[in-house]
Amino acid sequence: MIRFEQVGKRYPNGHTGLVDVSFRVHRGEMVFVTGHSGAGKSTLLKLILALEKADAGKILLAGQDISEITHAQIPFLRRQIGVVFQNHRLLPDRSVFENVALPLQILGLSREQMTKRVHAALDKVGLLRKEKCLPQDISTGEQQRVGIARAVVHKPALLLADEPTGNLDPRLAAEIMGLFEDFHRAGTTVLVASHDLALIARMRHRLLTLQRGRIIGDGESG
Numbered sequence: 001m002i003r004f005e006q007v008g009k010r011y012p013n014g015h016t017g018l019v020d021v022s023f024r025v026h027r028g029e030m031v032f033v034t035g036h037s038g039a040g041k042s043t044l045l046k047l048i049l050a051l052e053k054a055d056a057g058k059i060l061l062a063g064q065d066i067s068e069i070t071h072a073q074i075p076f077l078r079r080q081i082g083v084v085f086q087n088h089r090l091l092p093d094r095s096v097f098e099n100v101a102l103p104l105q106i107l108g109l110s111r112e113q114m115t116k117r118v119h120a121a122l123d124k125v126g127l128l129r130k131e132k133c134l135p136q137d138i139s140t141g142e143q144q145r146v147g148i149a150r151a152v153v154h155k156p157a158l159l160l161a162d163e164p165t166g167n168l169d170p171r172l173a174a175e176i177m178g179l180f181e182d183f184h185r186a187g188t189t190v191l192v193a194s195h196d197l198a199l200i201a202r203m204r205h206r207l208l209t210l211q212r213g214r215i216i217g218d219g220e221s222g
């Protein structure tokens with residue numbers, strides 16, 4: 001599903017993003033990426049999303065070489081991917097339903113199909129009964145679950161998350177990670193960047209460890 005071959009990324013200010021990074025993630029795998037602040041976790045995710053461009057090596061996503069992707073191809077690439085951020089970035093003046101429906105609007109679905117998909121996604125994260133609420137009227141953990149519903153509503157083959165449990169207490173963090181495991185079990189490829197080693201260790205999935213832009217470990221997390 002994802003293949004990095006000797007990928008390097010240096011930012012224009014001279015900061016090292018990634019150095020000689022090679023790995024493969026198979027379809028349906030769940031993988032954690034960890035490392036200290038500045039180790040390159042976000043850079044790795046941004047390269048997969050074509051938000052940044054690698055300046056060495058090759059990146060393949062579902063067989064497509066995205067190191068050479070054109071602007072016109074980027075929307076098609078992103079349709080295969082769902083993204084969850086730490087601060088979920090919900091639109092404050094739109095209801096839970098409308099926030100989750102956003103990624104579907106460009107797909108040209110009928111109102112009926114759209115409602116069905118949004119309800120299915122909200123159901124998966126246990127929030128069907130909150131669909132009419134505004135983000136400010138639900139808890140932080142619920143807001144993060146809305147962010148996850150929005151990331152999966154278009155049924156992406158790949159789910160990426162950047163510190164998705166960053167500002168949640170340990171119980172909520174475990175609950176959110178449990179949701180990622182549910183999507184993994186249902187066949188989605190899941191890549192989660194996190195520095196919450198205690199939580200990762202309890203979950204037993206593959207763990208890639210980055211240090212100063214290099215992969216220094218690739219093994220089981222538990």
Ligand SMILES: Nc1ncnc2c1ncn2[C@@H]1O[C@H](COP(=O)(O)OP(=O)(O)OP(=O)(O)O)[C@@H](O)[C@H]1O
Pocket residue numbers: 011012013015016017035036037038039040041042043044195
């Ligand atoms: N847009 C940018 N411009 C310049 N340098 C950047 C940019 N983004 C990241 N960097 C640098 O690249 C390196 C890797 O950063 P990255 O954000 O990938 O790390 P991270 O592991 O995600 O860190 P954190 O856990 O703090 O989010 C750091 O030295 C950082 O300062």
